[in-house]
Amino acid sequence: MESTEAQRSVLRVVMNRWKVAVDAHRPEEVAECFTEDAIFQGLRPYSVGHPGIVQYYDSQPLGLTAEYEVLETRALAEDVLLGYLSVDFSFTDRPTIPVTLGVVLRRQAGEWYIGHYQVARRD
Numbered sequence: 001m002e003s004t005e006a007q008r009s010v011l012r013v014v015m016n017r018w019k020v021a022v023d024a025h026r027p028e029e030v031a032e033c034f035t036e037d038a039i040f041q042g043l044r045p046y047s048v049g050h051p052g053i054v055q056y057y058d059s060q061p062l063g064l065t066a067e068y069e070v071l072e073t074r075a076l077a078e079d080v081l082l083g084y085l086s087v088d089f090s091f092t093d094r095p096t097i098p099v100t101l102g103v104v105l106r107r108q109a110g111e112w113y114i115g116h117y118q119v120a121r122r123d
Helices: 005-023 027-031 050-058
Strands: 034-041 065-077 080-090 097-108 111-121
Touching (some): 005 097
């Protein structure tokens, strides 16, 4: 099944919320985009749950921003959505880091959250 506009819309709502919090350097708000038991794999060793996500984003430099493009989506189940994105993390004092990002969104109590997040550098 190919991406649908409804799937892309759900993914954009979640990722826009994530982006706003990342760009504003608000680690607690970033973590609120994730499920309580989210598996998080940034560019360092992975963590599980909000404390690791807060710690990861709190350690990022001020001025970090994220620009993303949705590449693909797939509905894995009624309340589970896979997203594949291209993301550029920009800094004020160093080169941009281009990555691909895979996320699995889960709907809980009518709201969508990131349950799995994994990045890989792209060249």
